[in-house]
Amino acid sequence: MQITALAGGVGGARFLRGLCDHLRRRSDLSDARLTIVGNTGDDITMFGLRVCPDLDTLMYTLGDGIDESQGWGRVGDTRTLQGELAAYGVQPQWFGLGDLDLATHVARSQWLGQGATLSEVVARLGARWGLDRLGVTLLPMSDDPVETHVVIDDEDGRRAIHFQEWWVRHQAGIPARTFTAVGLDRARPAPGVLEAIRGADVVLLPPSNPVVSIGIVLGVPGVRDALRGCAAPVVGVSPIVGGAPVRGHADACLAALGLPTTPDAVAGLYEDFLDRWLVAPGDAAGMRRRRGLDVLERPLLMRDRTSAAELAGAALDAALDAGPRRG
Amino acid sequence: MQITALAGGVGGARFLRGLCDHLRRRSDLSDARLTIVGNTGDDITMFGLRVCPDLDTLMYTLGDGIDESQGWGRVGDTRTLQGELAAYGVQPQWFGLGDLDLATHVARSQWLGQGATLSEVVARLGARWGLDRLGVTLLPMSDDPVETHVVIDDEDGRRAIHFQEWWVRHQAGIPARTFTAVGLDRARPAPGVLEAIRGADVVLLPPSNPVVSIGIVLGVPGVRDALRGCAAPVVGVSPIVGGAPVRGHADACLAALGLPTTPDAVAGLYEDFLDRWLVAPGDAAGMRRRRGLDVLERPLLMRDRTSAAELAGAALDAALDAGPRRG
Numbered sequence: 151m152q153i154t155a156l157a158g159g160v161g162g163a164r165f166l167r168g169l170c171d172h173l174r175r176r177s178d179l180s181d182a183r184l185t186i187v188g189n190t191g192d193d194i195t196m197f198g199l200r201v202c203p204d205l206d207t208l209m210y211t212l213g214d215g216i217d218e219s220q221g222w223g224r225v226g227d228t229r230t231l232q233g234e235l236a237a238y239g240v241q242p243q244w245f246g247l248g249d250l251d252l253a254t255h256v257a258r259s260q261w262l263g264q265g266a267t268l269s270e271v272v273a274r275l276g277a278r279w280g281l282d283r284l285g286v287t288l289l290p291m292s293d294d295p296v297e298t299h300v301v302i303d304d305e306d307g308r309r310a311i312h313f314q315e316w317w318v319r320h321q322a323g324i325p326a327r328t329f330t331a332v333g334l335d336r337a338r339p340a341p342g343v344l345e346a347i348r349g350a351d352v353v354l355l356p357p358s359n360p361v362v363s364i365g366i367v368l369g370v371p372g373v374r375d376a377l378r379g380c381a382a383p384v385v386g387v388s389p390i391v392g393g394a395p396v397r398g399h400a401d402a403c404l405a406a407l408g409l410p411t412t413p414d415a416v417a418g419l420y421e422d423f424l425d426r427w428l429v430a431p432g433d434a435a436g437m438r439r440r441r442g443l444d445v446l447e448r449p450l451l452m453r454d455r456t457s458a459a460e461l462a463g464a465a466l467d468a469a470l471d472a473g474p475r476r477g
Numbered sequence: 478m479q480i481t482a483l484a485g486g487v488g489g490a491r492f493l494r495g496l497c498d499h500l501r502r503r504s505d506l507s508d509a510r511l512t513i514v515g516n517t518g519d520d521i522t523m524f525g526l527r528v529c530p531d532l533d534t535l536m537y538t539l540g541d542g543i544d545e546s547q548g549w550g551r552v553g554d555t556r557t558l559q560g561e562l563a564a565y566g567v568q569p570q571w572f573g574l575g576d577l578d579l580a581t582h583v584a585r586s587q588w589l590g591q592g593a594t595l596s597e598v599v600a601r602l603g604a605r606w607g608l609d610r611l612g613v614t615l616l617p618m619s620d621d622p623v624e625t626h627v628v629i630d631d632e633d634g635r636r637a638i639h640f641q642e643w644w645v646r647h648q649a650g651i652p653a654r655t656f657t658a659v660g661l662d663r664a665r666p667a668p669g670v671l672e673a674i675r676g677a678d679v680v681l682l683p684p685s686n687p688v689v690s691i692g693i694v695l696g697v698p699g700v701r702d703a704l705r706g707c708a709a710p711v712v713g714v715s716p717i718v719g720g721a722p723v724r725g726h727a728d729a730c731l732a733a734l735g736l737p738t739t740p741d742a743v744a745g746l747y748e749d750f751l752d753r754w755l756v757a758p759g760d761a762a763g764m765r766r767r768r769g770l771d772v773l774e775r776p777l778l779m780r781d782r783t784s785a786a787e788l789a790g791a792a793l794d795a796a797l798d799a800g801p802r803r804g
Binding site: 197198199228230231232233234235237238239240249250252253254256257259260263264274275277278 | 524525526555557558559560561562564565566567576577579580581583584586587590591601602604605
């Protein structure tokens with residue numbers, strides 16, 4: 151069975167690790183393989199090195215190397231190199247890069263510099279984390295560089311800053327006028343991305359940010375059409391519970407689109423291809439009825455690895471229960 | 478007073494730190510400034526990062542950040558990042574780069590990538606090490622990339638390998654047929670290099686490797702002519718004591734040129750511009766007489782910082798005693 155998921159960083163990674171944990175206990179699904187299409191819109195070149203935060207968070211989480219307390223970065227990491235960069239006057243320091251983590255970026259930058267595609271780099275990095283042994287194929291949404299910028303108004307007037315500066319440095323505290331994903335309109339889906347959607351038995355949307363994570367992946371030309379046209383049921387998990395994001399700043403992102411922070415507003419962003427939508431207990435009542443969309447209430451909070459596996463299992467069961475769209 | 482020195486790595490750095498120590502005690506020379514023209518022929522791109530071993534050894538040594546036990550690298554450094562690169566299968570591992578040291582290479586590579594010249598990079602890095610406060614200006618011999626390669630014969634036939642691979646990985650244990658400095662014939666002296674020689678009151682050649690350190694600097698078009706034509710006395714310190722190099726593999730380098738490992742052979746490489754030549758006690762007897770060259774016996778071993786300062790003071794005194802060549 152082929153499961154395909156679109157994902158951003160921390161929330162998506164925890165959900166998908168939960169899915170892998172769940173699948174290990176499902177003897178009826180021992181042939182299941184998971185392909186993850188990861189957002190690359192928040193990639194950034196930092197200190198001359200190419201950093202792919204969402205792909206790395208997915209890789210480290212699935213490979214048991216993640217710093218659980220942060221949700222990103224490597225467990226047990228140190229900040230020797232970045233501290234020394236500061237001594238040289240090299241900015242910024244607001245984007246924390248540990249020494250172990252930096253090895254990923256050095257390796258990636260070297261390989262990219264040698265002409266490898268990002269897909270090839272992700273595969274080489276993923277080998278060290280045993281993704282293949284887990285039955286997981288991690289794909290970047292595109293091998294073409296895409297960078298999400300945030301248009302803000304501040305004392306310097308209206309200007310665009312990199313998504314990471316807005317998200318990490320300013321903690322999304324400056325109102326976003328809009329998001330622009332530089333390069334997205336001409337980005338080609340990475341090899342295997344459209345095939346993974348078209349050939350899927352199940353498509354899952356983890357509770358990732360609907361605007362700057364899933365929304366960016368959906369903006370890669372061809373991806374949205376593939377989701378509309380695929381035979382697999384598409385099941386999503388709301389990243390909003392009771393009017394607030396479970397984690398991160400999805401509220402600030404939805405506000406930039408003029409949308410309220412509700413499971414209904416997020417479902418509206420996916421309504422042209424979404425079949426089933428998992429919301430938290432009590433949240434179904436706030437959903438508008440949409441033709442072809444089933445809303446299911448399930449416990450959505452991933453408090454630990456066990457509850458994440460239960461949520462992923464519930465999403466998978468919802469998809470298997472829905473069955474293929476046609477045929 | 479303007480002192481100008483040509484230098485390689487460890488030996489040159491220890492000698493020149495000794496010179497700075499000596500100058501601090503010379504109230505009659507409180508206006509002395511030292512310009513060091515550093516070899517860049519052993520620069521190498523490692524893991525996509527530009528590494529300048531000799532310049533960094535000079536900088537770390539003068540700035541009191543050197544690992545004394547190695548002679549190169551940063552004191553108290555760790556190998557976290559490089560170990561993790563190995564986990565990703567990234568080679569080579571024979572060139573040891575600590576985390577603190579890597580910060581230098583990351584900063585340099587970033588700045589070079591942004592269009593800075595190597596001279597500008599060296600100045601920015603040197604600021605962190607207080608070189609200006611020491612009265613020291615560190616210059617690369619050239620802003621143009623030069624890489625010394627070593628032609629060897631092994632089971633793969635005759636081939637050229639990077640100098641660092643020969644020096645560090647093979648410990649100069651494979652006979653060198655010849656050295657080729659790629660890019661040297663068209664390298665332009667870095668800004669200030671020729672001026673520092675032409676405007677010098679004293680020119681010193683520390684006991685650096687005469688073939689792959691000083692020899693490469695001398696190969697930058699214009700440098701040798703500037704030394705021949707300058708008014709300042711040129712005083713050199715033999716890197717060979719009693720038929721063996723004090724440190725490193727100068728014997729293997731001289732052999733590639735068909736030369737014996739003697740102070741006389743090294744003096745021969747400099748004879749067109751050398752005025753005074755410091756050799757170890759007992760070594761003067763083996764020197765051929767050369768017109769215009771005074772040979773002086775002095776204790777050459779730099780066992781510690783004190784003896785290095787004494788040697789540097791002896792070289793400086795030899796120059797001051799010689800006086801300008803003309804005028």
